Amino acid sequence: MGQDERFEIRIIGYARTPWRRREDAPHQPSAASDAAGVLEILPELAPGLADLEGLGRIWIVALLDRSSGFALRVKPPRGGPKRGVFATRAPNRPSQIALSSVALEGLDVARGLVHVRGIDLLDGTPILDLKPYLPIVDAWPDAGHGWLEPYLEAGVEPKLRKPYRPERS
Amino acid sequence: MGQDERFEIRIIGYARTPWRRREDAPHQPSAASDAAGVLEILPELAPGLADLEGLGRIWIVALLDRSSGFALRVKPPRGGPKRGVFATRAPNRPSQIALSSVALEGLDVARGLVHVRGIDLLDGTPILDLKPYLPIVDAWPDAGHGWLEPYLEAGVEPKLRKPYRPERS
Numbered sequence: 001m002g003q004d005e006r007f008e009i010r011i012i013g014y015a016r017t018p019w020r021r022r023e024d025a026p027h028q029p030s031a032a033s034d035a036a037g038v039l040e041i042l043p044e045l046a047p048g049l050a051d052l053e054g055l056g057r058i059w060i061v062a063l064l065d066r067s068s069g070f071a072l073r074v075k076p077p078r079g080g081p082k083r084g085v086f087a088t089r090a091p092n093r094p095s096q097i098a099l100s101s102v103a104l105e106g107l108d109v110a111r112g113l114v115h116v117r118g119i120d121l122l123d124g125t126p127i128l129d130l131k132p133y134l135p136i137v138d139a140w141p142d143a144g145h146g147w148l149e150p151y152l153e154a155g156v157e158p159k160l161r162k163p164y165r166p167e168r169s
Numbered sequence: 170m171g172q173d174e175r176f177e178i179r180i181i182g183y184a185r186t187p188w189r190r191r192e193d194a195p196h197q198p199s200a201a202s203d204a205a206g207v208l209e210i211l212p213e214l215a216p217g218l219a220d221l222e223g224l225g226r227i228w229i230v231a232l233l234d235r236s237s238g239f240a241l242r243v244k245p246p247r248g249g250p251k252r253g254v255f256a257t258r259a260p261n262r263p264s265q266i267a268l269s270s271v272a273l274e275g276l277d278v279a280r281g282l283v284h285v286r287g288i289d290l291l292d293g294t295p296i297l298d299l300k301p302y303l304p305i306v307d308a309w310p311d312a313g314h315g316w317l318e319p320y321l322e323a324g325v326e327p328k329l330r331k332p333y334r335p336e337r338s
Contacts, residue, residue, distance in 0.1 A: 005179070005295070006177045006179055007180055007234075008175045008177055009175060009178045009265070010175055010264045011174040011175065011264075012264060047242065048263070050253030051257075051316050052255060054315035055312070055316075057309055057312040059268060061230065063178075065176075072214065072217040073216065073219065083219065083220040084219030084278070086218050086298075087219065087301050088300075089301065089303070093298060094179050094214055095179045096178070097178075099230065099298075101309060129262060129264045129268075130255040132255075132256050132258065132314075132315060134314055135309060135310050139312070140225070140226055140270060140302060140307070141308040143224070143226040143302050143304050144224065144225040144304075145224070145301075145303055145305065146220070146223035146224035146225075147220045147223055147224075148303065149223075
C-alpha cells in the first residue's frame, strides 16, 4: 500500500462517436440520448458479442484515455461545493474508468460492430468491457441520489464548460 | 489491432468480504444481498470518498484477479446453450472487470473505509473505481433481459458449481 499499485488491463475495442473534443462531450449519457455510436471490437474477440441481440441496453466500461490526471475533490457541473471524486461521475478519476449504459441499436457479430445510442464517450475511446444491462441486478430506481438530490429536484442542468458546437466532419 | 492491446491501470483499494473461494462466491450481487463487506481504499485516495454519505447504492468496478483466462462463449449458471461472453456477467472475461452495485451501509473517510452490503466479490479483490449509483442515469427497470428473459420468467435459479459451505474464520 502507500505507493501506486497498477495492473495491466486488456483493451477490447474502440468507440466511434460524434464527440471529438472534451468540451463537446455530454456530461452524462442521459444528455447524449440521441447520439449514435459504433463500438468496434477487436476481430479476435468479436465472437464474444453473440447473444447481445434482444437486450435493450448494454454497459460500456471504457478507459478515459484523454482524462488529465485527477483531483480528490471536484467541482460538479451542476454547481455547489467540491465533492469527493468517488461521489461523482467526473471523467478525471484515479483509474480513468467510465461506466455508461447505452441503448443497443444493432449488432454485427461477424464484423465486431455494436451500434448504440446515447453514448457520451469521445471518439476513439478504448473499451475495456461490454456487459448486458440486467434490470434484475442493475435497476434500483429508488436508490436515491445523495448529495445530487436537491439539484435534481430543483431541475438544475449541468453546465457545459463551453457552448456546444457540432463538429463538421 | 490484431494483437493484444493493454493499458496500465491504477488500483484504488481492496475488498474485504466473506467470500474466500471462487466456488463459494455468489453468481450475482442479488444472490449476495446479505453479505457485508468493507472496501479499504488506499490512504492517499481516501479523501476522494467524501460526499458518498447519503447515497443508497454505489458501483464497484473491480478487477477479478483470480479469474483464469476466458472463453468467447460461456455456459451460463442458469443453464441453456453457451452464450457470447459479452452477453453474460461471467467472471472469466477478457478484461477481468467486474461491475456490481452494492448498498452503502457506512463510511469512514478518514480511515478510507466503505461498508457495503450485497457484495459478490472475493476477499482481497482489487478495486479499480467507486462511483455513485445514480438512478437518473443507471436505473432502466424496463430495459429487458434479452436471452435471459425466459429463464427469469420460469424462475430458474443459478446453479452454483459446488454447494455453498460457509468459511469458518
